[in-house]
Amino acid sequence: MKHGLSVDLFAAQLPDLRGKHVCVALSGGVDSVVLLHLFAQAQSSLQLTSLSALHIHHGLNAQADQWQAFCADYASSLHIPFTAQSVRIQTNGLGIEAAARQARYQIFAQQNADFIALAHHQNDQIETFWLAALRGGSLRALSAMPKMRDLPRENRAGCLTLLRPLLPFTREQIVQYAQQNQLDFVYDNSNDNPNFLRNWVRLHLLPSIVQKQPAHAQHLLHSIATLQEERALLDEIIAEDWQRIQHNALFSQRLWQTLSPARQHQMLHQFAQRNELGAPSKSSLHQFAQQLRHAQSGEWTLPRGRAVLYRDYLFAIPHDLGASWTWLHRTQTNLPNELRWHNPPEHASSLHYRAATRDDVLHTSIGRKNVFRLLQEKHVPPFARPLWAIACNEAGQCVAVANIRSSSELGDARLQCDELHRFMA
Incomplete structure (x- = not known):
């Protein structure tokens, strides 16, 4: 967007939120501070039932306690209900960033809200694309962040919606809005550490690309939008295939074998994802798919459990199966x-x-x-x-x-x- 960020521009591109409870994820950084301020200014015109703020204390920075206190004071100044929750980051083979993200999303899934509003913006979207590309990401990863997506609620039926209202706006527009409205915010100095790949992309890779291709952002955002359309189409096909291979609400090997190899692979991805078994490696998935095409029994080891083939059906066995029984x-x-x-x-x-x-x-x-x-x-x-x-x-x-x-x-x-x-x- 060429214009500056304003409450009217912000509200105009939101979905219908009438009668909804929006919970803003508030880190204390400039992006989330601006996001909460925008929602506070627009709350009446949006006809929200409720607006709240949630801070997640990761305990990864020496200033984490001060950040939480800042967020509590800021939400109070806007007369917005505030809660804070602490998480213990357990990497379990993940990088620290991925583990922290996983912990955050577990907290989000526990919230009694219709929408969780996240402060990702246009620059974050471009960085996310490059991170995925550098890591050999799939179509799903390369299509970066959707503006909205469902998140299954924890221990309850149904979903809440993750909403990223600042994706149309740049970091520059957000900082300018904060200055115009004299908003204070905290700064995480780990953002300056190029040892984190995202920081290296932002601090070194992107400035070099912009020098060669000044319109890089516009072109890349167009590509991301195209990828997101193709991802949406793929998701529709995946949903149809998933229903097709179900028999008695179970994954049927016989029905799975009627699909093309590419669609078979997608169904195995779905099986692992739906049963929370962790993302399979490409080689592991291909090996098990080959086994599943011919064998009458078999087992597939995944990061958070295993899959077992028995009498034409594939069963999921998470590591924590029965922990609460x-x-x-x-x-x-x-x-x-x-x-x-x-x-x-x-x-x-x-x-x-x-x-x-x-x-x-x-x-x-x-x-x-x-x-x-x-x-x-x-x-x-x-x-x-x-x-x-x-x-x-x-x-x-x-x-x-x-x-x-x-x-x-x-x-x-x-x-x-x-x-x-x-x-x-």
Whole structure:
């Protein structure tokens, strides 16, 4: 945009936010300070239900406490509700920047807001493209940052929306707005450290390119817009293919094999992403795709878990699978939160809950049935059988197998567990 940044220009390019709660991610830097100020000035005309500010304390800089205090004071001066949350950065093989970003997004997903507004601007967009290019990024990475995208809520159904309202504006316009409105802000001196690749791109690479090609920014932004259109088309195709390969809400090897190799690869990417198993390496993905085209069984190791092929279906096993399932760790005398009864038995209060073992037997109207054998007959994969929830009487005998069957003494009572449906073909 050639004109300076103003409240009217800012508001004109926003989506319809009437009746919405917008939470501004406030770091204290000039970009987020300006973003919060713009929203505060436009709040009434935008007809927001609520406007709030969120500061994330990363603990990576000696001045982090002062930055949080500054943000609290600034939000207070605008009469905007403010919260701060601290995170512990655990790299787990990621770079410090990527790990910090991951931690931030986990906090965003916990917020009770409709939109999380982020202060990325036009210069950030160009830097993001070059970072992706230098790292050999895919179409998704090269298309940089979308103005809006959904973020699944943590521990709740639905999504909130990440919104980047400053993408049409340059860093120069934002700084000029701050000066015109006499806005104070903090400065992170790590931005001057060229050892970080993004800083090197901003401080050294881009000035050299602009010398040779002054219109570099306009050309590159046009390319990014084109890439984003192509990415949107690809996302539509991916969504259609994902539905096509589902059978009984599970990833079907047989249906996956009907796709072209390129689309097969995209489906494996989707599988890893949807199940939060971490991004696969290109070589790992290609090797498993080759195996999946011909084998009847197989396993794929990923950064945060693994995928297992069993009876035509691909199952996800995250490293933390079952971490919150209390019946896995010890026998429970109360019904765990993840379990429920359909037609509860009269003596439900006397039942205990635990994970199945190879020795468990269920007494049915047609005789005794080994629980693991019963799970096998229902095509539950071997790795999931020791995770299976069962109900036991006071003598420790199995009287119900979750989602499968109950003993004759329980009548129509059925133990249910939505979490275990993912392992039922």
